[in-house]
Structure formats: structure tokens, C-alpha cells
Amino acid sequence: MLSINDLHARVEDTTILKGLDLEIKPGEVHAIMGPNGAGKSTLGYVLSGRDGYEVESGSVEMNGKDLLDMEVEERAQAGIFLAFQYPVEIPGVSNMEFMKESVNAIREARGENALSSAEFLKKAKDACKQVELPLDFLKRGVNEGFSGGEKKRNEIMQLIMLEPKLAILDESDSGLDVDALQVVAKGVNSQRDGERSFIVVTHYQRLLDYIQPDYVHIISNGKIVKSGGPELAKEVEASGYAWLAEAEGVDA
Amino acid sequence: MSQWLNHVLERASTVDDWLSPVRAQALDTLKQQQWPTRRTEAWRYTSLHPVADLELKAASVNATAEAPLIEGLNSLDLVFVDGQLNTDISQLKLPEGVTISELSAPSQTAEALFAQVKPSRHLFGLVNDVLAQQGVVIDIAAGAKVEQPIRIVNFASAGIESHQRTLVRVGENAQATIIEHGSGSGNSLNTAFAEYDIAEKARLEHYRFALHEGEAIHIGGSHFKLHDHAKLNSTLIGYGSQLTRLDVDIEHAGEHAFAKFNNVYLLAPRQHFDLHSTIEHASPNGTTEENARGIIGDRAKAVFNGRIHIHRHAQKTLAELNNRNLLLTRGAQINTKPELEIYADDVQCAHGATVAEIDEDALYYMLTRGIDKQQALVMLNFGFVQEMVSQMPNKALADWLQPILKTRFESMMEQQ
Numbered sequence: 001m002l003s004i005n006d007l008h009a010r011v012e013d014t015t016i017l018k019g020l021d022l023e024i025k026p027g028e029v030h031a032i033m034g035p036n037g038a039g040k041s042t043l044g045y046v047l048s049g050r051d052g053y054e055v056e057s058g059s060v061e062m063n064g065k066d067l068l069d070m071e072v073e074e075r076a077q078a079g080i081f082l083a084f085q086y087p088v089e090i091p092g093v094s095n096m097e098f099m100k101e102s103v104n105a106i107r108e109a110r111g112e113n114a115l116s117s118a119e120f121l122k123k124a125k126d127a128c129k130q131v132e133l134p135l136d137f138l139k140r141g142v143n144e145g146f147s148g149g150e151k152k153r154n155e156i157m158q159l160i161m162l163e164p165k166l167a168i169l170d171e172s173d174s175g176l177d178v179d180a181l182q183v184v185a186k187g188v189n190s191q192r193d194g195e196r197s198f199i200v201v202t203h204y205q206r207l208l209d210y211i212q213p214d215y216v217h218i219i220s221n222g223k224i225v226k227s228g229g230p231e232l233a234k235e236v237e238a239s240g241y242a243w244l245a246e247a248e249g250v251d252a
Numbered sequence: 253m254s255q256w257l258n259h260v261l262e263r264a265s266t267v268d269d270w271l272s273p274v275r276a277q278a279l280d281t282l283k284q285q286q287w288p289t290r291r292t293e294a295w296r297y298t299s300l301h302p303v304a305d306l307e308l309k310a311a312s313v314n315a316t317a318e319a320p321l322i323e324g325l326n327s328l329d330l331v332f333v334d335g336q337l338n339t340d341i342s343q344l345k346l347p348e349g350v351t352i353s354e355l356s357a358p359s360q361t362a363e364a365l366f367a368q369v370k371p372s373r374h375l376f377g378l379v380n381d382v383l384a385q386q387g388v389v390i391d392i393a394a395g396a397k398v399e400q401p402i403r404i405v406n407f408a409s410a411g412i413e414s415h416q417r418t419l420v421r422v423g424e425n426a427q428a429t430i431i432e433h434g435s436g437s438g439n440s441l442n443t444a445f446a447e448y449d450i451a452e453k454a455r456l457e458h459y460r461f462a463l464h465e466g467e468a469i470h471i472g473g474s475h476f477k478l479h480d481h482a483k484l485n486s487t488l489i490g491y492g493s494q495l496t497r498l499d500v501d502i503e504h505a506g507e508h509a510f511a512k513f514n515n516v517y518l519l520a521p522r523q524h525f526d527l528h529s530t531i532e533h534a535s536p537n538g539t540t541e542e543n544a545r546g547i548i549g550d551r552a553k554a555v556f557n558g559r560i561h562i563h564r565h566a567q568k569t570l571a572e573l574n575n576r577n578l579l580l581t582r583g584a585q586i587n588t589k590p591e592l593e594i595y596a597d598d599v600q601c602a603h604g605a606t607v608a609e610i611d612e613d614a615l616y617y618m619l620t621r622g623i624d625k626q627q628a629l630v631m632l633n634f635g636f637v638q639e640m641v642s643q644m645p646n647k648a649l650a651d652w653l654q655p656i657l658k659t660r661f662e663s664m665m666e667q668q
Contacts, residue, residue, distance in 0.1 A: 048620050076622035088617040092635035102621035
């Protein structure tokens with residue numbers, strides 16, 4: 001459903017992705033691991049179309065369509081969802097209003113009817129329950145004053161509501177204790193239906209104990225340097241990323 | 253010196269009516285005024301260049317217009333076209349306790365209020381004093397609870413110079429709602445000043461809509477005097493035009509008076525809007541809450557000067573002034589200046605001004621959720637304006653204004 005070919009991208013004058021290849025089929029979960037600065041988060045931003053992340057060369061196709069040619073909101077409407085490492089606070093816009101606008105924009109793009117208020121509310125309540133987010137969070141400003149863990153759960157709540165084709169989780173485990181991590185993982189796992197694909201970006205193996213990936217890729221210096229099954233994550237856990245520096249002769 | 257002001261002085265000498273003795277005083281003061289330049293503090297950020305040599309016609313007597321309909325408002329409308337009263341007051345069915353007369357007809361209320369509430373420092377207020385021959389005088393009898401809003405509609409047509417005056421007395425314990433509804437988009441000059449005397453325990457709900465646009469020049473003011481336990485709830489909405497300048501003065505003359513003053517300005521590209529507000533706490537135990545919020549489009553310029561003056565005897569005053577602005581582009585401009593002068597020691601006074609630009613991170617976050625850009629910008633940036641509108645006590649007015657301001661904001665975004 002997604003093919004990334006020889007992708008080079010930069011932020012300002014610094015090239016961060018330097019020839020990244022990745023092939024994802026429907027229903028697959030791909031974990032992307034790597035040291036800080038390897039380009040993990042950049043991949044999520046480039047796929048979502050963030051301003052300032054400029055593609056130098058290469059291609060990204062989603063179900064045969066040129067993803068890089070689409071605007072940020074068109075990518076979301078086409079089924080890309082990015083769970084942010086640092087979700088943005090938007091005071092003055094309630095979570096409810098935000099999600100309603102969002103769900104209906106995506107439904108409209110898919111040719112579906114807008115949800116009625118009652119239908120929306122039911123769906124929102126169910127999603128909150130799944131990630132153990134109290135219902136009054138719907139009335140609060142988007143992420144406004146939420147703790148780190150609440151923000152991460154709010155991201156997964158959105159994932160559940162928006163039913164994307166490809167969800168990119170950008171360090172959804174960072175800053176979470178084990179209990180919160182399990183809640184996030186449970187929410188994500190509930191969305192694995194054999195069709196929906198995932199890119200799980202993480203620094204640590206820990207998250208992958210709860211979200212079992214089909215493939216694990218190690219990214220270093222802007223490209224994937226090693227791919228394997230879940231066992232590769234365990235290897236990283238045991239030996240860290242220092243071996244990358246030796247293997248490549250670059251700073252990890 | 254200004255050619256235009258010279259003509260004003262000439263014309264003033266030909267005005268002859270029952271108010272002439274008061275006008276003569278104003279004329280004396282006016283003659284001593286210097287034409288404001290950028291070095292004049294009150295006009296520092298607003299150039300009077302468009303007025304200096306302006307030559308426009310006086311109003312034609314035959315012009316007519318319909319007041320814009322506001323659904324559910326059911327207001328009593330007094331319509332002025334280019335300063336000329338277009339409504340036959342004698343035919344109006346007035347609510348109980350309401351007396352309305354024309355400025356041209358001698359009345360005690362007019363005599364007591366004309367140029368009495370409005371401070372004489374406003375240059376264009378003095379111009380209005382000497383030239384405004386048409387206007388209305390509204391008297392709300394003591395104890396009258398007037399449900400029906402009274403609306404003064406002011407149209408300014410292209411090519412015309414006009415001056416209009418409103419005088420209102422709200423009697424003891426009385427309640428009333430007054431709306432000043434001005435508009436015009438052609439090259440015109442309109443001055444409109446209103447003076448309100450709010451007696452003991454009286455309540456005034458007030459709105460001023462300065463919906464002038466394009467080439468219109470609109471200069472005016474609303475001035476309020478609050479007596480013991482009087483309450484004022486005022487909302488001002490401004491669009492900005494070639495030049496819009498408004499002065500609002502609220503004087504706490506009596507004790508335990510309360511004033512809430514909200515204002516919103518939404519400036520389309522290249523428009524100018526200047527609001528100077530002055531709150532005089534001359535007596536103890538007064539409360540003022542003032543909130544000004546603006547969105548400023550490309551190369552548009554807004555000026556907000558909010559002064560709070562707490563006199564030496566005005567102990568136990570509570571005063572808050574807040575101004576928030578959003579600049580839509582780097583070319584948009586706001587000059588904001590809260591000014592506090594406090595001579596009493598037992599008061600609570602807070603002020604703040606913020607200027608923000610579009611939050612790109614929040615915008616990106618919304619786009620990644622599939623929300624289109626226009627809609628995201630409205631959601632992100634319109635909320636703080638919406639909040640002011642939703643605080644308007646009159647629901648029909650809020651319901652009318654809400655979509656109008658939203659559409660205006662959307663078109664401002666499209667013009668970026």
C-alpha cells in the first residue's frame with residue numbers, strides 16, 4: 001500500500017534522509033528503530049507533508065498515487081495518520097469540535113456522509129473509553145494542559161476515530177510509564193484488522209513487547225541499514241546502537 | 253493647517269439654531285486647536301492626511317435608505333442617511349417611558365447633555381459640536397424597563413460629508429438597549445458622536461457597530477457618564493476603512509458603577525482602525541472590565557490606546573484592561589498601548605496586551621487530521637473573537653453578527 005523509493009529529504013540545508021527504501025503491504029506493522037538524529041521523526045514529517053521538509057529526490061506512492069504531490073490535508077484524507085511525538089496544544093479549540101471537524105472532513109473525502117451529533121458522540125465516547133481518557137477531555141482545548149501520557153492517549157483516541165489506512169506512530173512510547181504504555185499499545189492493537197498498516201517509530205524495544213511488529217528496520221544516517229523480524233529489536237535492546245558506528249564508520 | 257478645517261470654521265459661523273450658544277463655546281475651543289500631526293500624541297499612529305484637504309458635498313435632503321434587517325431584533329429604528337434623519341419620529345410607536353425628539357427641537361435633556369458628557373479634547377467631537385444640526389435625543393424615564401432595542405442607523409454615501417449627533421439619558425432605575433449602527437464604503441466623511449448619561453441604578457446595554465469599509469472615513473465617539481450604581485455593558489465592533497477613528501470615554505462619576513466594554517476589530521487588507529478608550533474612575537468602588545480583540549490583515553493597521561485613570565479618591569476601584577491581537581501577515585500592524593494612571597492606593601488594576609501571529613505548528617497539526625486549511629485557520633484564529641460576540645447580551649444581535657464576522661474573517665484569509 002506504501003512504497004518509498006530512494007527517498008532523499010532535507011530540512012533547511014541539512015539532508016536528513018539519504019536514500020530510504022521501504023515497502024509496506026496492507027495489514028503490516030513495520031517498526032523503525034535507530035539512534036537519535038538518524039531520521040526517524042523526519043520520515044513521519046515527510047510522509048505527512050510538513051512545511052520545511054523538502055524532498056530532494058525519490059518517490060513515495062500510496063496505493064499507486066503520488067503521495068508527495070498531495071497537500072498535508074489531502075494526505076490525511078487519503079488515509080495517512082501521524083501520531084505526534086509532541087502533540088500540539090490548541091487552546092480555544094475543543095477536542096470535540098476538533099475531532100468532529102476532522103472525522104467529517106475525512107468521511108467526506110471518502111464519499112461518506114457526515115456523522116450526526118449523536119453518532120459522533122457515541123463514537124467519541126467509545127474511543128475515549130478504549131484509551132481510558134475521561135470524557136471531559138472532549139470538552140477541553142485540544143491537548144491543553146494534558147499530561148504527557150494524556151497527550152499520547154489523545155493521539156491514539158484520534159487514530160481510533162479517524163480509521164486511517166496507514167498510521168505512523170512517532171515515539172508514542174516516549175515519556176510513558178509501563179501502565180500508560182500498555183494502554184497506548186492496547187489502543188493501537190485494537191486497530192490492527194489485517195488491512196490497516198502501521199509504521200511504529202521508536203527508540204526503544206520496550207514498545208515492541210506490546211505492539212508486535214512484522215518487520216523491524218534499523219535506520220541510521222538517513223537510510224535503512226538493517227531489516228529483520230521482531231528478533232532484530234531484541235538484538236538492539238541487547239547491544240544498543242553503538243555497533244552502527246563501527247559498521248558504518250559514522251557517528252551514531 | 254488643514255484646508256478642510258478652515259472650511260469647517262467658515263461653515264460653523266453660518267449655523268444658527270437654539271444650540272448656538274453652546275456651539276459658540278465649542279467653536280472657540282476648536283479655533284485654538286492645532287491640526288494634528290504625527291507628533292500629536294492622540295494621532296501618533298493615525299494620519300489625518302486623507303482629511304486634511306478633503307472636499308465633499310453636504311448631504312442631499314432627498315436621500316433615503318432602509319435599515320438593514322436584523323432578524324429577531326425587533327428594534328425601533330431611527331435612520332440617518334448622510335446625517336439627515338430619515339425617520340418620521342412623530343409616526344413611531346414608542347415603548348412606554350421613551351421620549352424621542354430631534355436635536356433641532358429645544359429640549360431640557362439636549363440642553364443638559366449636549367457637549368457635556370463628551371470631553372472637549374476630541375478635535376472631531378468639536379467639529380461635530382459646531383456642525384451637527386441633525387440628531388436624536390432619547391430620554392428614558394426613571395424606572396422604565398424598555399425591552400425593545402432602539403437602533404440609530406447611520407449611512408454614509410459616497411461623495412458626502414455628514415455629521416450626526418445622539419444624546420441619551422437613561423433615568424434612575426431605568427433600563428434600555430441602544431445600538432449605534434453605522435456603515436458606508438464610498439469616499440465619504442461621517443462624524444457621529446453620542447453622549448450617554450446613565451442615572452443612579454440605571455442600566456444601559458450599548459452596541460456600536462462601525463461597519464465602515466473601503467474609502468469611507470468615519471470618525472466618532474461614544475461617551476458615557478455613570479452615576480451611583482449605574483451599569484453599562486457596551487460592545488464595539490469595527491471593520492476599519494480608509495480611516496476609522498473612534499474615541500470611547502467612560503466616566504465613573506458616581507460610586508459603585510460597573511462598566512463592561514468589549515470590542516472587536518477585524519481589518520481587511522490595507523484598512524485602518526484606531527480606537528482610543530479612556531476610563532475615568534473619579535469615584536470610589538467602581539468596576540471596569542475592558543477587552544479589546546483584533547485580527548489584522550495584510551498591510552492593514554490597527555491602533556489601540558486604552559487608558560485607565562484612577563483618581564485619588566477612587567479607592568476600591570477594580571479595573572481590568574486586556575488587548576489581544578492576531579496579525580495575519582508580517583505586513584499587518586498593530587500599535588497597542590495600555591495606559592494606567594493610578595493615584596489611589598487601594599485599588600486592583602490589571603492590564604495586558606498581546607500580539608500573535610498564526611501558530612504554524614497548530615495549523616500543521618490540524619491539517620494532518622484532514623481539516624482543510626481555511627477551516628483550520630477559522631477554528632484556530634476566530635475563537636477569541638467569537639468569544640466576544642457570544643458575550644453580547646442580545647442574542648438576536650449575536651446571532652446576526654456571528655456569521656457576518658466569520659464570513660469576513662474567511663474572506664480576509666483568502667485575500668492573504
